[in-house]
Amino acid sequence: MKFVATTAAALALAVLVPAAARAQSEPKRFPSHAEEVKQKQDAERKAEEQKERERAANPPKPVTTDAEARSVAEKAAQFEKAYRERSARIGRLMAIYQKKGDQAQVDDLKLMRERLDKRHENAMHGFRQQLGETRWAGVEKHFGGPSARALEVRNEHANENAAERDARKAKKEAEGKEAKPEKKKEHEEKPKDKPKDA
Numbered sequence: 001m002k003f004v005a006t007t008a009a010a011l012a013l014a015v016l017v018p019a020a021a022r023a024q025s026e027p028k029r030f031p032s033h034a035e036e037v038k039q040k041q042d043a044e045r046k047a048e049e050q051k052e053r054e055r056a057a058n059p060p061k062p063v064t065t066d067a068e069a070r071s072v073a074e075k076a077a078q079f080e081k082a083y084r085e086r087s088a089r090i091g092r093l094m095a096i097y098q099k100k101g102d103q104a105q106v107d108d109l110k111l112m113r114e115r116l117d118k119r120h121e122n123a124m125h126g127f128r129q130q131l132g133e134t135r136w137a138g139v140e141k142h143f144g145g146p147s148a149r150a151l152e153v154r155n156e157h158a159n160e161n162a163a164e165r166d167a168r169k170a171k172k173e174a175e176g177k178e179a180k181p182e183k184k185k186e187h188e189e190k191p192k193d194k195p196k197d198a
C-alpha cells in the first residue's frame with residue numbers, strides 16, 4: 001500500500017514540478033493589442049449572436065391599443081433620430097480620416113457603421129412586428145427619408161460669424177475678385193401711393 005501511495009506521489013511531483021518550474025522561469029506573455037482587439041471582437045460577435053437567438057425565440061408582442069401603438073411609434077422615431085445622427089457623425093469622421101490618410105481609423109469607422117446599420121435594421125424589424133404593417137406604414141411615412149439639409153452639401157463658410165465673412169470678402173476684393181453686389185432694397189424704388197381724395 002505504501003508503495004502505491006509513494007509511486008502516485010512521485011508521479012504527481014514528476015508531472016507538476018516541471019510544469020510549475022517552467023511557468024516560473026518563462027516570463028509572462030501579455031497579449032498584443034491586435035490579439036486583444038480580436039478577442040474583444042469575437043466576444044462581441046458571440047454576444048450579438050446570442051441576442052439574435054434570444055430575439056428569434058421571443059418575438060415582441062403586437063400592440064393592442066392606440067396608446068401602446070403611439071408609445072412604440074415614439075420609441076421608433078427616437079431610435080431613428082439617434083441612428084441618423086450617429087450615422088452622419090460617422091460619415092463626417094470617415095471623410096476627415098480619409099483626407100488624413102488614416103486607413104486604420106476608416107476601417108474602424110466602417111466596422112462601427114456596419115454594427116450601427118445591423119442594430120438599426122433589427123430594431124426597425126422589431127418595431128414593425130409590434131405595430132403591424134398598417135400602423136408601421138404610417139410611422140415610416142413620417143420618417144420621410146433623409147432631410148433636405150442632410151442631402152445638401154454643406155457650405156464651407158456656414159459657421160462663420162459676420163466678422164469672418166467681412167474679412168473674407170475684403171480679402172477677395174484685395175485679390176481683384178469682385179465681391180457680390182449688395183442687393184438694393186426694392187421698397188425704396190417703388191413710388192409711394194398717392195393719398196386718396198376724399
